[in-house]
Amino acid sequence: MKAAALTTFGGPEVLTLSDVAPPQAGPGEVRVRVRVAGVQHFDARIRGGWTPPYLKAVEPPVVPGNEFAGVVDQAGEGVTEFEVGAEVLGFSTLGCYAEYVVAPVAKVVHKPANMPWQIAGGFSGNGQGAHMALQDMKVGPGDTVLIHAAAGALGTFSVQLAKAWGATTVIGTASEANHAYLRSIGAVPVTYGEGLADRVRAVAPQGVDAAMDNVGPEALRASVEVVKDRNRIRTMVADETAQELGVPLLAPARSTTRLRELVELYAQGRIELHIRGAYPLARAADAHRALETGHGHGKIVLTLD
Structure with a gap:
């Protein structure tokens, strides 16, 4: 499959379109054919060589990306919440800048019918x-x-x-x-x-x-x-x-409970998200450059259609 991957840490230019082996859904997991992946400062920090404190190590080659939206194309053993063909959005620490991503069902929710793909792909992380x-x-x-x-x-x-x-x-x-x-x-x-x-x-x-x-x-x-x-x-x-x-630190605690609440607020029209820029996967480096300017408003995403 195609992925925007890095083989060394550095600036945006280290993100290049690569061929990597597609992941396979295991028990309790789904594989998603990604349509849109969100771009975050978290991803840029990973690209620069930062390792989140809850991971042992991040070593190249790495496929960044921690939020996605797409269509389920594999359901692992024991999965009953999602059928093949279900439209979903979700999160994963790494791996979302790719044509396919695997995630446990505890990190995936159904996409509302009224939520456009670009918004869905950039919704979960921020x-x-x-x-x-x-x-x-x-x-x-x-x-x-x-x-x-x-x-x-x-x-x-x-x-x-x-x-x-x-x-x-x-x-x-x-x-x-x-x-x-x-x-x-x-x-x-x-x-x-x-x-x-x-x-x-x-x-x-x-x-x-x-x-x-x-x-x-x-x-x-x-x-x-x-x-x-x-x-x-x-x-x-x-x-x-x-x-x-003496300001308390924020501990990461993403969950589908949070995500479902946010998705419901979107469905009610109480949360909107402006898409600042949409880049094809092959231009992931340009998406990171735009992100790091600090200018503009709204969300940057990668599209895989």
Whole structure:
């Protein structure tokens, strides 16, 4: 099968179209003919040589990608939840930048009929990341929530999920070019840069209850300035700074329970996802280059049709 794989760690150019052996579904697993795979900063970090703390090692050759949507074409022994031909979306730590991916049924859900393929393929990873962080911070009715890098895919999910869970005000940081987009999804936009904490206080004089950092140390420090309870702050990208500041770390806990809740919110029209760019599998390197510019809003995906 074709896959966007890397044989060495490095920049986007190490991602090349390769021929690899297709995986086979084992007991309790399904094999999915991938139609769309999402692109995340997690994948770019893997490409650069980072190993997640819950994996022993990541050694080339590697096929990145940790979210997908497609059609079941094999059902392993004991699988009753999904038949061959079922349209699904799901998640896997690696292996999704490929024509086929195998996943346990505990990481796969049915795709709603009203969900386009590109959205389905880019839905699971960032959606669940937002869900985990906001749940950890106990975001709920009446809260004022600060989301950094709110125009990106993770930020987009976080803004809408906070609103769906009853937050009164969601403040989103972004460049001015993305402020209109943030307003369209229900956030109050604030510009990045020096004086950020003061600008946040100006739009939330009553205070900020919780903050989610998707940018790095600078944004995390600004969050600590405006949120009284550090237990209600999380970062997705600055664990060392979080430990220095006494901010709890977020433990990965993706599950189909989370994913089903998010899928239902989408089906109800309460969550939307803008597709910023769709690249063919052979241009996975270009997709990573676009991701790492930090510009634009919404989700980047790879298409395999």
